[in-house]
Amino acid sequence: MPRVSRDYLDRRREEILAAALRCFAREGFHRTTMQDIVAESGLSPGALYRYFAAKEDLIAAIAARHHAAELALLRDAAERADVRLALRALVRAFLERLSDPGEQEWRRVTVQLWGEALRSPRVMRVVREGLDEPLAALAKLLRRVPGIDANATARLVASLFQGLVLQQAWDPALDVAAYARAAESLIDAVLGAAPARHSALVRQPRSRTSRQRR
Amino acid sequence: MPRVSRDYLDRRREEILAAALRCFAREGFHRTTMQDIVAESGLSPGALYRYFAAKEDLIAAIAARHHAAELALLRDAAERADVRLALRALVRAFLERLSDPGEQEWRRVTVQLWGEALRSPRVMRVVREGLDEPLAALAKLLRRVPGIDANATARLVASLFQGLVLQQAWDPALDVAAYARAAESLIDAVLGAAPARHSALVRQPRSRTSRQRR
Amino acid sequence: MPRVSRDYLDRRREEILAAALRCFAREGFHRTTMQDIVAESGLSPGALYRYFAAKEDLIAAIAARHHAAELALLRDAAERADVRLALRALVRAFLERLSDPGEQEWRRVTVQLWGEALRSPRVMRVVREGLDEPLAALAKLLRRVPGIDANATARLVASLFQGLVLQQAWDPALDVAAYARAAESLIDAVLGAAPARHSALVRQPRSRTSRQRR
Amino acid sequence: MPRVSRDYLDRRREEILAAALRCFAREGFHRTTMQDIVAESGLSPGALYRYFAAKEDLIAAIAARHHAAELALLRDAAERADVRLALRALVRAFLERLSDPGEQEWRRVTVQLWGEALRSPRVMRVVREGLDEPLAALAKLLRRVPGIDANATARLVASLFQGLVLQQAWDPALDVAAYARAAESLIDAVLGAAPARHSALVRQPRSRTSRQRR
DNA sequence: AATGAATGAGCTTTCATTCAT
């Protein structure tokens, strides 16, 4: 019989994940100590361990949360009837996310997750699910396009997003909008049609400030 | 006046890097201890530290070596007169590398490097050089294609390779050849021509066995 | 909100300092390992580091404690109206301390501190405070004596104590009482009066056994 | 049958000791590595070890050299017929040494030696000889003064010198000349005579520059 | 005699996790 409401517990959980995310983005998984997260979250070590039994659980939970959001975004875009419009919506949605400074922390952590998956079967499971489901959704969409290998092409599309995440993590001043425009041209070319107008792409707030990460 | 030849020293250095690479691929940077590398290399800690003053130096040296090889591969392909042939040669060369089981360790380490760069300015420097030079070479090549943003498109191409490395690291059974074929179709589409025959792509030695690492 | 009382924490701290003192006296700063202190204190390394973040902190804390006690002793003696009586009280108090076998460890550590100060700005600060305050108190006292350089003479007096500490550390069988008597004669001579009776000087428990430490 | 002259060997030995002294003065015994001395002396480790079989041998050799010079200085002064003149000559000679910047390194090392003696029986032996012989010479001199404890007073005099060395090591800007004057007044008082003129005391080159030793 | 690469025990410090209160 819980002494506090389920809701309260969930909120605490979210706070911890948010604190952990900030730490991981700032210092990396391995340089972040549980004490750092304890300090960032304002909890005590004992309290923290009631919610997450190990450091790796934090990593996995963050990854799961992350991928759920991405899959939602993808499904949302993929519902469109027209393949081209769907892909374009996807590019635009993704670009919007990348431009959100609040999401930058996710980005940095994502890249670390990729490497971490190679070490931890636990993280690998989450990360692969995070890729497989989007791949399936993309492939389903692309199967409507004749003359292409839908599965392989889905992977190409995934690569375009992964590469962008990576390159932007390394260089936050990267011109995301130009990348997106080029990606749309590419999509148009593949879909074998005249390029559509790039109506109203979100403008990339290119922060030209020196990006240093000590 | 050194007691041993320059050559001997260089060989030792290479042996150490090879030992470190094996360890990093197996256990990850952070789970690999210097003792692990010492054991793997058959040296003593003191000897190891004569060659590399810190663990991070090993990481950076491995990255540098890695990128030099990749750049060479890229330059080699890019010297072809025809853009399409150059890109195709590049895809093929890359695919061959990926198929080489001896290179699998590099792949796994590469993905870790990506995350590590976010934490270590030292590694970031090496990693960015490892991207910037290929990007410049690709952009130079793509500038010959009218109507595209050469720089952004170069990044797209880089993404295709990065995504492939990542996806293959996660799943060594990935059908690299299918990915390559789809990439070539994509290139053809962008270059605005009828797809060429995929004459003799290297066959991917698909190991279908599930690989688990504790 | 600490789980244990402030008092408990303070006691632990003192225990650690006492353990460290024993180790330092026995083996010297540099030959004493943190593991030695851990073993001597009965704590774990982690616990030790909760109280003192570095080995040097232990040294500095011991020095500070030491000097506070000495300053108190000096101030106590210096409050006497008569200069001669004050100096004599000081000599006597000091002699008593030196005779206390419980203080022998402090002595041995003191001498090491002197050298350590030359290397560590941290220790130097503590050590200089430990000299400057007594010097000021002595000079203040000596300013009442006409015809002498109070500051320089204060340093002479300090030297008499320092030399005694040093010589006794090297030879615990040293005849401290004889040294003290000679010092009192010297003080009498300087103060330009007939030597007073050496009423009741504490007897030095001369351990004549040769002490060897490996 | 030596391949090189005895003289050559001796010169090498001296060079090594000089290099070691510089290192010890700069970094302290324990922070100085044999590699530091190797670098400072321009030799190789192997060569260094032909002359001194262990680090401690260097320390002991430096101490022995040091004390021989001091004893000579003392004997030189003590030869005088008049006790007062002898002591005054001693003070003056000592003061000159202290003022010599070339000797500052010895001073810093001396203080470390004092602590080191407590750890190393080897060093203790040298250090005690370095005190006992001067004490004997001083006591012999002071036995001519009636009504004093020659041995204890010899120790007082030694303390005056030890304290000066210590205090100057901590603060090179210390007014050595004032200290010497006060010491002479003290001697005069003890010898029961009117203070003599302080004719030509060596001037202390008071460097008021900030004395920092990192 | 000299060289300098190599040795390897041992150092200080860290940190994920536990558990008495």
Add this chain to the structure above:
DNA sequence: TATGAATGAAAGCTCATTCAT
């Protein structure tokens, strides 16, 4: 439930010394 002091294995790295050349 929450607290935070405690644990202790293990990490990265150093350095006095040796010895094959």
